[in-house]
Amino acid sequence: GAGVSQTPSNKVTEKGKYVELRCDPISGHTALYWYRQSLGQGPEFLIYFQGTGAADDSGLPNDRFFAVRPEGSVSTLKIQRTERGDSAVYLCASSLNVNNEQFFGPGTRLTVL
Amino acid sequence: KQEVTQIPAALSVPEGENLVLNCSFTDSAIYNLQWFRQDPGKGLTSLLLIQSSQREQTSGRLNASLDKSSGRSTLYIAASQPGDSATYLCAVQTGANNLFFGTGTRLTVIP
Numbered sequence: 001g002a003g004v005s006q007t008p009s010n011k012v013t014e015k016g017k018y019v020e021l022r023c024d025p026i027s028g029h030t031a032l033y034w035y036r037q038s039l040g041q042g043p044e045f046l047i048y049f050q051g052t053g054a055a056d057d058s059g060l061p062n063d064r065f066f067a068v069r070p071e072g073s074v075s076t077l078k079i080q081r082t083e084r085g086d087s088a089v090y091l092c093a094s095s096l097n098v099n100n101e102q103f104f105g106p107g108t109r110l111t112v113l
Numbered sequence: 114k115q116e117v118t119q120i121p122a123a124l125s126v127p128e129g130e131n132l133v134l135n136c137s138f139t140d141s142a143i144y145n146l147q148w149f150r151q152d153p154g155k156g157l158t159s160l161l162l163i164q165s166s167q168r169e170q171t172s173g174r175l176n177a178s179l180d181k182s183s184g185r186s187t188l189y190i191a192a193s194q195p196g197d198s199a200t201y202l203c204a205v206q207t208g209a210n211n212l213f214f215g216t217g218t219r220l221t222v223i224p
Contacts, residue, residue, distance in 0.1 A: 033211060042117070042202055042214030043157070056210065091156060098210045099144045104157040 002026070004105035006092050012111045013082055021077040021108045025094030032075050033093040033102060034067055043091050049075060050098060082112045115140045119203055119215035126193055127223050134188040134218045136203030141181050147212065148177050148188050149202040157202065161188070193222045 005024040013019050025032050031050055035043035045059040049069045057067070064082075069075040079086055089109050093102040116139045126132050136146075145164050149157040161170045161177040163186070169178040176189040190197060200219045204212040 031210070035212075035214075040216070042204070042216045043212070044214070045211035048211050059211065093157075093212075099206060101145075101147065101159060101162045102206075102212060103159060104149070106156040109154075 004092055004094050004103055006090075006105040006108050008108060009106065010109045010111075012113065014113050015082060015084060017082050017112075019079050019082060019110065021079075021090050021110070023075045023077070023092030023094075023105060025073060025075070025092070026103055027073075029094035029096055029103075030072070031095045031098050031100070031102075032069060033095075034075070034077050035091040035093065037089045037091055037107070039088075046077070046090075055098075079110075082110075084112050086110060087112045115143075115205060115207055115213040117203060117205060117213050117215040119201075119218050121218060122216065123219040123221075125221040125223060128193060128195060130193050130222075131189070131191050132193055132220070134190070134201050134203075134220070136186040136188070136215055138184045138186075138205045138213070140207065141184050143181065143205045143207055145206050146177075146179055146186050147204045147206070148175075148186075149204065151200045151202055151217070153200075160201075190220075193220075195222045195224045198222050 033048045034046040037043040047057040052072045067077045089107040091107045093104045148160045163179040174191040200217040202217045204214045
């Protein structure tokens with residue numbers, strides 16, 4: 001079956017702009033996670049959803065970052081007033097339920113000029 | 114806060130060699146541990162998942178072990194091939210449900 005998909009694969013934007021990154025999880029997976037990976041580092045947790053609600057958003061760096069999952073499937077990560085330091089690969093993962101194996105999408109490479 | 118360390122940061126081996134990648138974590142209260150592979154510019158591919166109650170998992174030429182009490186895991190790759198060249202990431206899942214990752218080991222298998 002289809003894996004986790006993310007769009008766009010690449011996004012280049014200018015400092016101060018607003019961006020949205022989309023994640024389509026594996027069908028039937030109730031848990032969805034967002035991570036951010038900087039060059040040469042391992043992914044760092046941002047936020048996780050169980051169903052429609054954000055169960056843990058403790059990894060969001062500041063209030064410019066926000067994520068939604070209104071129908072319990074697709075999720076959108078939203079970044080306002082982008083800064084150059086936001087440049088990274090944003091990874092989405094889903095799992096059948098919490099504490100199950102997580103499956104990752106290919107990521108969105110965000111570049112803020 | 115959970116901290117995950119991977120040693121070595123980079124490793125080069127000739128084709129056909131067996132090798133071991135190491136992962137250590139500071140908080141032994143984990144639900145599971147996953148090993149991932151990441152190719153340049155790509156996402157993560159899950160290789161093996163070990164539940165906290167398990168000691169090891171095997172898949173083909175890969176074997177992962179877990180010693181939860183000492184906070185260590187190893188990934189053993191037998192008969193390495195050039196196609197194994199990638200970055201290998203170790204991650205532990207805690208009660209917070211998210212994964213804590215190490216910084217990875219970059220493996221190069223030389224033909």
